[in-house]
Amino acid sequence: MIRIDTTLFRARPESQELTSLDERLGMLFLVRVAITVLIVLLGLFVPAQVGFDVVQAGPVSAAYLLLAVAAEVYRRSDLPGRMLVHRAVLPLDSLYLVIVTTPSGGPRSPLVILFAVQLIAVTLLASERAGLRVALWDTFLFVFIPTLSLSGRLGLLMGVDQVAAPPGPATAVAIMGFWAVAICTALFSSVSERELRRSKAELSALADMAARLEGVHGSDEILSILLGTLVDAFDFRRGALWCGDGDTTYGLVQARPGSAVQAVPVPAVAHVDGVALAAWEARQPVLRRALSIERDQGAMAMLPGAANVVVLPLQIDGTDAGVVFLEHGGNRMAARLPRRVLVMINQFTTHAGLVLRNARLLADRERLAAVDGLTGLANRREFDTVLLREVNRAERSQEPLSLVVFDVDHFKAINDSRGHLGGDEVLRGIGEVLAGAVREMDVVARYGGEEFAVVLPRCDRDDAIRVVDRITAAMLRRADLDGVTMSAGVATMPANAATARDLVEASDGALYESKRGGRNRYTVSARTSEGAGPRA
Numbered sequence: 001m002i003r004i005d006t007t008l009f010r011a012r013p014e015s016q017e018l019t020s021l022d023e024r025l026g027m028l029f030l031v032r033v034a035i036t037v038l039i040v041l042l043g044l045f046v047p048a049q050v051g052f053d054v055v056q057a058g059p060v061s062a063a064y065l066l067l068a069v070a071a072e073v074y075r076r077s078d079l080p081g082r083m084l085v086h087r088a089v090l091p092l093d094s095l096y097l098v099i100v101t102t103p104s105g106g107p108r109s110p111l112v113i114l115f116a117v118q119l120i121a122v123t124l125l126a127s128e129r130a131g132l133r134v135a136l137w138d139t140f141l142f143v144f145i146p147t148l149s150l151s152g153r154l155g156l157l158m159g160v161d162q163v164a165a166p167p168g169p170a171t172a173v174a175i176m177g178f179w180a181v182a183i184c185t186a187l188f189s190s191v192s193e194r195e196l197r198r199s200k201a202e203l204s205a206l207a208d209m210a211a212r213l214e215g216v217h218g219s220d221e222i223l224s225i226l227l228g229t230l231v232d233a234f235d236f237r238r239g240a241l242w243c244g245d246g247d248t249t250y251g252l253v254q255a256r257p258g259s260a261v262q263a264v265p266v267p268a269v270a271h272v273d274g275v276a277l278a279a280w281e282a283r284q285p286v287l288r289r290a291l292s293i294e295r296d297q298g299a300m301a302m303l304p305g306a307a308n309v310v311v312l313p314l315q316i317d318g319t320d321a322g323v324v325f326l327e328h329g330g331n332r333m334a335a336r337l338p339r340r341v342l343v344m345i346n347q348f349t350t351h352a353g354l355v356l357r358n359a360r361l362l363a364d365r366e367r368l369a370a371v372d373g374l375t376g377l378a379n380r381r382e383f384d385t386v387l388l389r390e391v392n393r394a395e396r397s398q399e400p401l402s403l404v405v406f407d408v409d410h411f412k413a414i415n416d417s418r419g420h421l422g423g424d425e426v427l428r429g430i431g432e433v434l435a436g437a438v439r440e441m442d443v444v445a446r447y448g449g450e451e452f453a454v455v456l457p458r459c460d461r462d463d464a465i466r467v468v469d470r471i472t473a474a475m476l477r478r479a480d481l482d483g484v485t486m487s488a489g490v491a492t493m494p495a496n497a498a499t500a501r502d503l504v505e506a507s508d509g510a511l512y513e514s515k516r517g518g519r520n521r522y523t524v525s526a527r528t529s530e531g532a533g534p535r536a
Helices: 016-044 054-078 082-104 110-125 128-147 151-158 168-212 217-232 274-282 297-302 339-369 379-399 412-437 462-474 500-515
Strands: 238-245 247-253 286-290 307-316 319-327 401-408 443-446 450-457 484-493 520-523
Touching: 016 054, 016 110, 054 151, 082 110, 082 128, 082 151, 110 128, 110 168, 110 520, 128 151, 128 168, 128 286, 151 412, 168 217, 168 339, 217 238, 217 247, 217 319, 217 339, 238 297, 238 307, 274 286, 274 297, 274 307, 274 319, 297 319, 307 339, 319 339, 379 401, 379 443, 379 450, 379 500, 401 412, 401 462, 412 443, 412 450, 412 462, 450 462, 462 484, 462 520, 484 500, 500 520
Parallel strands: 484 520
Antiparallel strands: 238 247, 238 319, 286 307, 307 319, 401 450, 401 484, 443 450
16 A cells, blocks of 8 residues: 655645746836826827826826836835835826826726726736725725815816816716726636646646656556556546556556555456557547446446546557546536646656656666576576575574585586587576476576576575485486486585575585585585684
8 A cells, every 4th residue: 555645746836936926016017117108108199089298197107107116126125015015006006097087087088998907917917806906996086086076186186277077877887897807807817827726736746746756666656656646636536547567467546535545456357448448549548428337347346336437548668558547527428527637647647657668677677687698597696695685584583594506517528519509508408497496485596607506595404405306306307408417515504604605615515525426416514603714
């Protein structure tokens, strides 16, 4: 059982969002500058339509722009209260627009469209709440100024003697327009922001999954991380997976988001499921509103009663290796998944397939590094590693450990009579005999050119002798090994040795005794652990 940490699938740190907000506020300053320049140009070219000329709009616009620049400089500094200054400028924007629209009738002014521009800019670049606050402030100004008859004073502020009084219906329409723009923009911005955050979270989950898979080489752990990431990051109801990786088939199920990924028996019919075959053929995600009891028995066994299932093909090195099942639930007739989600989860599966391929290649490379190329047995390097491990285990458990070293008798004569290729066949045949005569826990290695070694955990001297007799009998039954004999030396811990080096020396010494005694025999070491060399 492997627990997936769902905190890894959250969005990126807030520092990135702060940087994005700083850029948006800088763009909001540019909008203020653009509105100010536009008002001055309108006063220059169409004064009759806007109710003021460039001379009248200049002082107010210059004062407003100066305050906006000062606020922007302060916001970009490291001084405290920068966001407070930003919030204080927002009412100033509305006040400036009210002043410049008053000469031409306020709500009836052709410049009233600038209020909508301001609302859209604030909502999109600052926040939805800021846009709603600005709409509320605009409403207050449009109601407050006519109520207190301040339109004339605002006109005098710009040097305009006569201003058009706004009628009540026009003011009401303008206010409703403010709120329509503010609410619609806030709604659309919220939807876009939510989608953006979801996309960021999904990309973050993919990056986090890749980071978690960086040092993982076990297929079961790789598959568990994949399934847990898909279910948790995309909030699927549950998920299952099966994969045939070499000689091993993995079955995994996650019952709900945030739960542990559990290993389950893989149904024997899983590889012929109709949905699996369809996903493999399509090479892309396949959607099924319901699984078929007749055609999808494997999937139904792992996800009983599943509805609205996404089936993802899992490929390793271009071959169909497994399938991922993800249930997103909902009404069978109405539930849908956006294509963006399908593309993203397919990327997750593809990446996991690449990691599985690399893990398989690494395992093959490690296996080849530990295997003798001619006989397929463990090589000398692997033998040294295994022997040291078994010696340490025997010391801890106080159990016997035996080592038998074999040497092919008169191997040079075999090469001379059969040729070097025939000699290689003899070595391969002996390797097969040795591997077939021992237990699964025993290790057979090619010790040297024509020498072999067998590590026998939990075997005392008598057990080791029985293994030698079994090997000798097996060689006699092989027609290709007719006339081939071996000499052997047997040593056991703790009777004959106290360390791995002592055990090798004891078995070697016994082997040479067999050779001196006429070959085609075995000798049990007479050495004692007390007479062995100092412990390493």
